[in-house]
Amino acid sequence: MKHRYALGTLAASLLFAYAPLTQAAAAVPGAPVKTSAPQAQRQLAQLADQYYDAQARFEPINATESGDNRFDDQLGSAIVPAARIKHFAQYRQFQKRLHAIKRAQLSQHDQINYDILDYELASALSFERFPEYLLPLNQMDSMPVTLANYAGGEASQPLTTVKQYNAYLSRLDQLPGWIDQAIANMRVGMQKGVVLPKALIESALPQFKKLVSATAQDSVYYTPVKNLPAGFSDADKQQLTQAYTAVIQDKLMPALQRLATFMENDYLPAGRTSSGWSALPDGAAWYQARVAASTTTDMTPEQIHAIGLKEVARIQEQYAIVGPKMGYTGPAAGLPVWVSQQEKYRPFKTEQEVLDVYRKLNVLLDSKLPALFTLVPKAPLDLRLEPELSRDTAADHYTAPAADGSRPGVFWSVVTDPKLYGDTGMTTLFLHEGKPGHHFHLALVQEMDLPNFRRFGGNNAFTEGWALYAETLGKEMGLFDDPAQYFGHLNDEMLRAVRLVVDTGLHTKGWTREQTIKYMRDTLGYDAVAKSETERYMAWPGQALGYKIGSLKIVELRQRAQAALGDKFSLPKFHEVVLSDGTLPLKLLEAKVDRWIAAQK
Template sequence: MTPRTTRRPLVSVRLGPLAAACLSLAALCAGPAAAAPPAPAAAAANASASGQTANPASRQLLALADAYYQALARFEPIGATENGDNRFDDQLGLSIAPAQRARQFALYRQFAKRLHGIARAKLDERARINYDVLDFELRGLLAMEKFPEHLLPINQMDSVPMMLANYAGGEASQPLTTVKEYEAYLNRLGQLPAWIDQAIANMRQGMRQGVTVPKAIMQSALPQFQKLLSATPEGNIFYTPVNKFPAAFSAAEQQRLGAAYRAMVAERLMPALARLAGFLEQDYLPACRAGTGLGDLPNGQSWYRARVANATTTTLTPEQIHATGLQEVARIQQQFALLGPQLGYTGPAAGLPVWVSQQAKFFPFKTEQEVQAVYHQLDQILDTKLPQLFTLLPKAKLDLRLEPELSRATASDHYTAPAGDGSRPGVFWSVVNDPAKYGNTGMTTLFLHEGKPGHHFHIALMQELNLPDFRKYGGNNAYTEGWALYAETLGKEMGLFNDPEQYFGHLNDELLRATRLVVDTGMHAKGWTREQSIAYMHDTLGYDAVAKSETERYMAWPGQALGYKIGSLKIVQLRQRAQQALGDKFSLPKFHEVVLSDGTLPLSLLEAKVDRWIAAQR
């Protein structure tokens, strides 16, 4: 099975270009784009739902948390969209503008000062968790201020133009089903030329300062931006919504919106996209650095350590993570040695993944509907098994859908969050480009991770817990991906890995996550070259094409891929600690409730919460 990647890290503390739009809350940052504070009635309802109206310190904290989220969402509106909050779908933000970036960090410092002025000791336990999470996030954001992430606005994994292109079909996180939604997307598109011009200016500044992306990943990214060009407006991807008008739209609405979209594409987007593609090919690519890791850049080692801290929410050093990765790779390969004969393989353990990829019996599909049928059957099986392991289940439904043809070639199997207002379910997207090449060995572990009880049980539940918006729509990668990777391991307890083929798929995916620890830290902290990483991944996993694409992913997102395994290992460690301490009193459903019931937490706060629970049970 070909390993997959998540389309985008789901975090409120973004580890991509750390933006900078002026989200000036009127009292804190004067400017023309002041963020509107939440309506008093809504804030009061939020406070009431949290049971905190009687406590002045708690009310003060909730008001600050609401203001902070408004700032984040207006600063990075696409992040809000991706996390299921569609209230800002008409905004793009200009978070890469240096002046706005500076104002934003000033705003973060103001938030931190206000937070530390609240008497934490007067808060109840749940409010203290909100306090601690907000404190952690602000410290993580401010730690990135000295690193010029805004000078690296584009790579092959993450850029604003490509995100907006993914939305054009109306099947992704930004819906296109009503006239208002069409107008919101059109308004967002209207802000793209300014973003493109700012990105070009930033990259020129980066060229002067020696802060550029590696040449290899820009070579991979360039074709994406060239595909955004078109000879006519009607042939442009951003014109796609016009070809998919809902039947409910009147003829007058269709005519008006069609004309507006055509004018936007022809007069503004096509010239801006041509400027960007031309700059990337003619000016930027020749100036990109030959090196591989973030450590090659000015202050790069400190930059990487700050990213590692944000990605893992721990104090682990790159050297410690590298050693953990090597240990995990060795452990999993030992499991391969035991599993291989059960599958009919008698060669060396390291060769098992390649052998599986060459066996026709593990690629049984002829149609995409046959692939979907397996996932639907698995979904039904889990409906009978998961209530035995969980007391806390999300109300939101999980839909199973095929990735639209528009984005199928570049997408990978993934999950998208439900809409915050309940209008859209959570969705597991399976990406089937060629059914005959869709391996069946990893389907169970994939669905446990991307579907349930992985991302869906965590992310959908977050929206039902009466959390402040900054937590409801935010999070961190170590918990988010760590929980989903831990959820994969539950397949063994549910009997889903009794089939050695499916257990191989689980171990194969786990090996990829362990390998990430080695190569990410290898490239960015130990001076490994791109070629060294590809060779290590090929020797360890047996994949050629994936070794290249995965290596380049870690080059573009330093540290991001560390959260999966670090988070999962922590949850497993906490479960083992609780089992040893409580013995017969240990309840796995209750443990899962403790882990999930307060939403996403930094790992240190999760550990403290589990320890409090253990003490209370004893």
């Protein structure tokens, strides 16, 4: 699943040093229902809405990415220093108002909302001391590239009505101001030693150069004009064409040229030679805040590094077992390369053949999942090929259904060349991106009565942790009896385990970019992603840790429940406990499962 990593505001961290989280009241299925006192409920609902809207206005791109299109005409002020100070002051006010609400007067459902809001506010405030705004862009994430990706109308910002065309145009009109602010911030960063590594600037620079065009008509931002819907009136078409041309030609192109020139002539020479966050001022604490945000735990980077090494060793032992079953007799670490060289694991000639395998798998899962799940979303799951326009840059992903039921959940499969499409990873990919992974979690969230900050928010550790846990259920359902599919599962798991090692290695152990790339190549056995993944972790410290940490926590809670309950343990019921309150920080999830175990006893 694609997730923007919001710099600080949507990050969920802080180290659980306050009471509500340790006694958190995630509802346990079957427990008696208590109603909220009207005044406390009203205060909480109002505060939750104001908190979410403040966030969405501060970083409207995040709202757009999450399916909230109310702010599609705004870019927000997240990188403006004065606005940032004001925003954090607002967070403190929200926190004060929240703590004035009597939590004991709330129902269990509302207590969950209270606890998550308390958690998110403390989390956001934990980033106040770190100058995230001095690093406003990188090769993974920048406003000019995000808006360029929206231009085709296939992404999160819809482009089908005149109003939507004007909203996107409004964003383009604000982009030059954003660019000038970003340059000003980076100049301050150069003085303070808060700059990107040279390697990342080199990776980002071609993107920004590519966005500069000789004429408005050659610009990627002009794409909406080339795709004007036939149903628009001639007057609207003429007005939009003129407006887009003027904004792109007179304002946007000069600003993009300023950015490319600055990046090449000023910023690149000032780039740092170090790779990790610990090289920045206050970098160790900054990285720890990022780790807490991504994992929703108080684990240290050292603990996570050790878990990663242990998981890598465990998966390599499994390689040694599955390799011979596939006809491979070499060293365990060489299995992935060998598989990639076998023609028999690339059986496809057409895109349709790839899609047919996923459709068949979908039908098979419909017969197997009822034994594992009683709580399932009402929304159907559709299987589609990624549109050609974004195929070269996209990864397989899932989009949640529309809350009003007008659009199903969709698993988007990226097939650039069917003849090169390997089939060993298809089962595990579908379990993750389709069902019971993202679809069983995110489609259910859409059907729940949740405040906006929870419907459109969430955290990586639960979201990706659940999807990664869902992959392991393939074994339970007999889907990995085929050694090739089991290898595909292990291969995906290995990447997630390696991330724990290299992310913490880079940012706390002084690993260099080159050392990290080598470790990834040696351990994964293939180098297709080693450079791009390493640079992703350099740009987004901690972001990739949530997947494996979340998955391991769910596995641990399941084992705890099985050991405690014995014959009384029900796997469908356990899954209901995990999913029935939407996305939770892991500490809240753990408290909820523990209470369920106690209630069953």
